[in-house]
Amino acid sequence: MTDAIIVFDIDGTLMDHRASADEGLDNFLRLIGAEPTALLHDTWHRAEQEHFMTWREGKVTFAEQRRRRMADLLEALVKPVSDTAQLDQLFGAYLVEYKRAWRAYPDVSSCLEELRKRGFELAVLSNGDDQQQNLKLERIGVREYFACVLTADSLGVAKPHREAFDAAVEALGTAGSELTYVGDDFELDVLAARTAGWRAFHLDRSGTRCVRGCIRSLNELPALLCR
Structure with a gap:
């Protein structure tokens, strides 16, 4: 070069990214029967910043930071999930909506x-x-x-x-x-x-x-x- x-x-x-993530989150929440709120958006963006930084520092895998982000969102919805496969499935559903909004x-x-x-x-x-x-x-x-x-x-x-x-x-x-x-x-x-x-x-x-x-x-x- x-x-x-x-x-x-x-x-x-x-x-x-922010607009795509917001639109993707709204659509994902409706898919799982939840109503989008400002609090849930704040929770999602804080979780992204926290866990993506943890991955960036080499402390967790890329897949694990995604699971932690989804787990934080579900805690805020009072629908806690700890099963890895289920967290992966849910994040995959969010990812579909996020990609549509790129x-x-x-x-x-x-x-x-x-x-x-x-x-x-x-x-x-x-x-x-x-x-x-x-x-x-x-x-x-x-x-x-x-x-x-x-x-x-x-x-x-x-x-x-x-x-x-x-x-x-x-x-x-x-x-x-x-x-x-x-x-x-x-x-x-x-x-x-x-x-x-x-x-x-x-x-x-x-x-x-x-x-x-x-x-x-x-x-x-x-x-x-x-x-």
Whole structure:
């Protein structure tokens, strides 16, 4: 691969994970006879953050963090389940609804197309399961833009660990100083990438955190990269 590679996060950057998760949860809850509430949404998102981080740190398997998330939701519904097979089955039912709700942000395709026209190579570095993250890119219609898709699953280490970025450098075949990372999580994506010697932009769609290298839309990116 050549120099000047722009590397993207997926969830919260290219794909609207939060909206997809909310819609998927609502549909799943109705399937099991429960009414969606703000409390259940808060419980689900807190469980995701807690248990996904535990997986990211290598303390549990990817399947186990899913089971723990589902177990927390069922506790909140006062329908506790501890059986592994049943938890897997229930999470599978949620996953069907979550996948149906996958969507790209409106600014994604135009940004990627413009970067490609300007001669940049594009890649992905994402936490998560390799198969699922590739499927997300395909379903939201942007997989064709990326010459390389790297995940915590395929690399064996997750962001924000320095080793994840170093492994990406090796896989992409260029120096970290020639790589630019774009992500929505300031600590997990931006600070971690900069610590590894990369250039990084923080995609803050909400506009709540004004820091160096902050953009509010991906459509701002091509002009900034060409300065």
